[in-house]
Amino acid sequence: MKFLHVADAHLDSPFLGLSFLPDNEKEKIKRSTQVAFTKMVDYALANQVDFVLLVGDTFDSPNPTPSSQTFLMKQLDRLTSNQIPTYLSFGNHDYMTKQDLLVKENEYLHIFDQEVSTLNLTTKAGMQVAITGFSYEQNHILDDLTSQYPNAVAGVYNIGTLHGSLKTTNDTQNVYAPFTLAELVNKNYQYFALGHIHKREVLSENPLVVYSGNLQGRNINEATPKGFYEVNVSEDFQSTLNFVSTSEFVWQIVPLTFVNEVTKSNLVAEIVDQINAQIEQTTLIEVAVQNSEVLSPEIVELMRDHDFLTGLNKELNYHSLVVRSSFKSQAKIVLSKTDQQFFDEATDSVFTNDALAELTKNIQKKYPFAVDYLNSPDYIEKLKTQTELNLKQRFEVED
Ligand SMILES: [Mn+2]
Known part of the structure; x- marks a missing residue:
């Protein structure tokens, strides 16, 4: 038996922060979540899988656009009209109810309710499968629901x-x-198909507890190819994972280090050569200058400019695009010993979770989804680097 573990398609993802790109590029990027989903359905049909699991966040919001609704309806129909059960x-x-979808449940399409429930299936080859799950009806679930998952049934391939x-x-x-x-492992299921975290990860090998990640990276923090897992199961319930990539493009931070003297006339070539040496497929790129102290403020300004960055694209391999830039400096701020002490103390007191929470209180209130981002160590680190760089440009610096 084989089935597909799919999660977090996030159809309708807005791909924010790319408004400066030409319309045709923006359109292509916006369509990428649908293209990725279509590749998954193509795969299911071509490989005649026994069933497909869609583990949440198929849509990016509880109010999907008509275009996404219609798209999903068609794709689900491709699966179910070919008798591939889809859960x-x-x-x-996408906390919604069954009634919010354009498509109705049928013999092959099963939609989990808010309460934890189990659906049974016998594959064409006669394997018994039990699939347990639930749906969100609001955007948060505070309770641990695992106690409501039934015990594994002997002789049945149990999936949570x-x-x-x-x-x-x-x-x-x-x-x-x-x-x-531990709670999941102790259920003694053969497979736990997880969704929500966009990073692909096997939390446990035996039994398998797995995040498949999303189908298409949506921002620079979602680098590496994305896709789904095909799970192959032998008659004695041994499961093996096969990752299938569906991303139309990947995101990548491309470090740039300038060795030669950089002038405006060699800037484009310097950047393009370094990028092309580091990419292997269609890539949305953040160029991350590692030694910006060698660049004049004018060139840094230029490299922050969207028109300049967009101008690089026609030189890049695989139709890749530079979508942002960041700057690190190796230079040190030169301070007297006493000043340095104050500077260090200030750094420690400013870059705390509490201080940042206070600073971003209004944003967090207005945009609850930003909370996770603002609190992430990655983000705080970036903020720190950027602040240091800004300060260095004001102080005298030494290499
Ligand atoms: Mn989620």
Whole structure:
């Protein structure tokens, strides 16, 4: 038997921050989530899989556009009219009810309710499968629902589907159907198909507890190829994973280090050569200058400019695009010993989670989805680097 573990298609993803790109490029990027989903359905049909699991956040929002609704309806129809059972649950982004979909449940399309329930299936080859799951009806689920998952049934291939995240010690983060790995492992299911975290990850090998990641990276923090897992199951229930990539393009931070003297006349060639040496497929790129102290402020200004960055694109391999730039400096701020002490103290007190939470209070209130981002160590690190760079440009610096 083989089935597909798919999650987080995020149809309708807005791909924010790319408004400066030409319309045709923007359109292509926006369409990429649909293209990725279509590739998955193509694969299911070509390989005659026994069933497909869609583990939440198929849409990016609970109010999908007519275009996405119609698209999903057609794709589900391709699966079900070819008698491929499809099991869909709603996640924290697309918390909806069955009645909100353009397509009705039928013999082959099963949609999980808010309550944890189990659906049974016998494959064409006669294998018994039990699939347990639930749907979100609001964007947060504070309860750990794993106790409601029934015990494994002997002789049956038991699958748990769960859109959620591992419990953390910080309770304010435990709002997406939190669970512990031990709880899942102790269910003795053959496979836990997880959704929500966009990074592909095997949390446990035996039994398999797996995040498939999303189908198409949506921003620079979602680098590496994305796709789904095909799970092949032998008659004695041994499961093997086969990752199938569906991304139309990948995101990549491309570090740039300038060795030669950089002038405006060799700038484009310097950047393009370094990028082309580091990409292997269609890529949306952040160029990350590692030693911006060798660049004049004018050139840094130029490299921050969208028109300049867009102008590089026609020289790049695989129709790749530069979509942003960032700057690190190796230079040190020169301070007297006492000043340095104050500077270090200030750094430690400013870049704390609490201080940043206070600064971004209004943003967090207005855009609750930004909370995770603003609190992420990655983001805080970036903010720190950027602040240091800005300060260095004001102080005297030495290499
Ligand atoms: Mn999610």
